Amino acid sequence: MAVFSRGFGARRRDTDPHLPPGQYLTEDFPVLSAGPTPRIDTDEWSFSIRNEHGEVVSWDWAQLMDMSIEDVSTDIHCVTRWSKLGTSWRGVSIDTLMAQVETDAQFAMAHSYGGYTTNIPFEDLLDGKAWVAFEFDGEPLDPEHGGPARLLVPHLYFWKSAKWVNGLVLMDEDAPGFWEQNGYNMHGDPWTEERYW
Amino acid sequence: MIVGGWRPAEVVDVVDASSHARVLRVRVTDWPGNDAGQHIDIRLTAEDGYQAERSYSVGSYGAGDIIELAVDEVPDGEVSPYLVRDVAVGDQLEVKGPLGGYFVWRAGGVVPVQLIAGGSGIVPLRAIARAMSDAGVAASGRLLYFVRTPEDAIYRDELTRDAEAGGVPVTWAYTRGAPDGWQGRVGRLDDSGIAAASWRPDDEPLVFVCGPTRFVEHVADTLVRLGHPASSIRTERFGGA
Ligand SMILES: Cc1cc2nc3c(=O)[nH]c(=O)nc-3n(C[C@H](O)[C@H](O)[C@H](O)COP(=O)(O)OP(=O)(O)OC[C@H]3O[C@@H](n4cnc5c(N)ncnc54)[C@H](O)[C@@H]3O)c2cc1C
Numbered sequence: 001m002a003v004f005s006r007g008f009g010a011r012r013r014d015t016d017p018h019l020p021p022g023q024y025l026t027e028d029f030p031v032l033s034a035g036p037t038p039r040i041d042t043d044e045w046s047f048s049i050r051n052e053h054g055e056v057v058s059w060d061w062a063q064l065m066d067m068s069i070e071d072v073s074t075d076i077h078c079v080t081r082w083s084k085l086g087t088s089w090r091g092v093s094i095d096t097l098m099a100q101v102e103t104d105a106q107f108a109m110a111h112s113y114g115g116y117t118t119n120i121p122f123e124d125l126l127d128g129k130a131w132v133a134f135e136f137d138g139e140p141l142d143p144e145h146g147g148p149a150r151l152l153v154p155h156l157y158f159w160k161s162a163k164w165v166n167g168l169v170l171m172d173e174d175a176p177g178f179w180e181q182n183g184y185n186m187h188g189d190p191w192t193e194e195r196y197w
Numbered sequence: 198m199i200v201g202g203w204r205p206a207e208v209v210d211v212v213d214a215s216s217h218a219r220v221l222r223v224r225v226t227d228w229p230g231n232d233a234g235q236h237i238d239i240r241l242t243a244e245d246g247y248q249a250e251r252s253y254s255v256g257s258y259g260a261g262d263i264i265e266l267a268v269d270e271v272p273d274g275e276v277s278p279y280l281v282r283d284v285a286v287g288d289q290l291e292v293k294g295p296l297g298g299y300f301v302w303r304a305g306g307v308v309p310v311q312l313i314a315g316g317s318g319i320v321p322l323r324a325i326a327r328a329m330s331d332a333g334v335a336a337s338g339r340l341l342y343f344v345r346t347p348e349d350a351i352y353r354d355e356l357t358r359d360a361e362a363g364g365v366p367v368t369w370a371y372t373r374g375a376p377d378g379w380q381g382r383v384g385r386l387d388d389s390g391i392a393a394a395s396w397r398p399d400d401e402p403l404v405f406v407c408g409p410t411r412f413v414e415h416v417a418d419t420l421v422r423l424g425h426p427a428s429s430i431r432t433e434r435f436g437g438a
Pocket of ligand 1: 255321
């Protein structure tokens, strides 16, 4: 049973059916990360997927740009409670990349320049649910938002959308990534408020 | 880290910290205690059931069911003006936490420690400075605190008093206006200013940087440029453009 806060509510924000519980709308694009912003040139960038048998497939920037690129319009939700609706991105779908990888793995660990990691059930990355994104709002992705490329998994809280992403490691068993070791949920569904342990 | 569900809480003390910030003490039912640097989520519920939730760092640490918060007003904000202007002793809210297991320092943890705060970013660093003093390692801590003017500083008197009594030494950086007789510069600190007020990379400090997003971006970039490894810099961004 909630307690009431006397006098609260004068400056309430609009609610919107697209907002998951406990979230509020923001027009800016807040930044969250655990350390300084890495700055990676596209000519040193690469992305690789390693399957559960240790086989690796890699792409450099030019190869990524040669793949089928998709426009994505989506809402995004940060565990710190802001949501942004109708954001637009461009990127390569994980399905497209996975066409070159064989796996039966159930889980993935995303890895980033700078050492960040986050774990994601593999099915949450497939079937048009996730991209390696490199454009936001028609512009190359800013370093502070994860440029040159970040993972985009918009149906989960945004800490799963690893910035400065440089690879996926596919795993038979789940293991916690960086924030997951530090108290965040292993899955992160905003609609069921999977925020913390 | 302990989270738990929403716990009822009551405001037991409010003290103005500046013309736009307030220190609140809140008694939380069954509070399990918290580490220095952790934060909580606050949930406010209006009479008609409308709710809003925001994160706030805890300025205190350790056991006991009263925690200290310090809130700076974001003028067009929804929650902070209420906490800074309206909330009074005896008012109720709800708290979830403590949260976060990364932006924390515990007794026996790595030293030296460099603390760099901007504005309300002082709150978790205040808790860490307190924990370092209690652990007897205040001399291994250094705090660099950026404020617009002396009057904007949260914990101004406490930080000065603690430093004089052997607590973590403080360097003040004024971005808009300095106190009378101030010899140093006023304005955004350049690399050499930050370097002069901080442990050197050779000292291998663990660095905690906290404040508004743009501030944290600027300071963290500077630290990397000065030679601090990214892996030894922990950041907490409070939001804002
Ligand atoms: C882990 C964590 C710990 C925090 N600890 C503290 C704390 O100890 N003390 C404290 O005062 N705040 C703290 N904050 C910020 C706090 O959660 C709120 O964001 C802040 O109080 C503004 O909320 P609001 O409802 O008043 O404004 P909102 O209604 O959320 O926002 C209004 C406008 O202000 C902008 N804005 C939001 N936050 C800030 C900010 N911090 N600075 C400048 N502009 C902003 C928004 O982008 C928006 O445009 C913390 C945030 C995080 C994520």
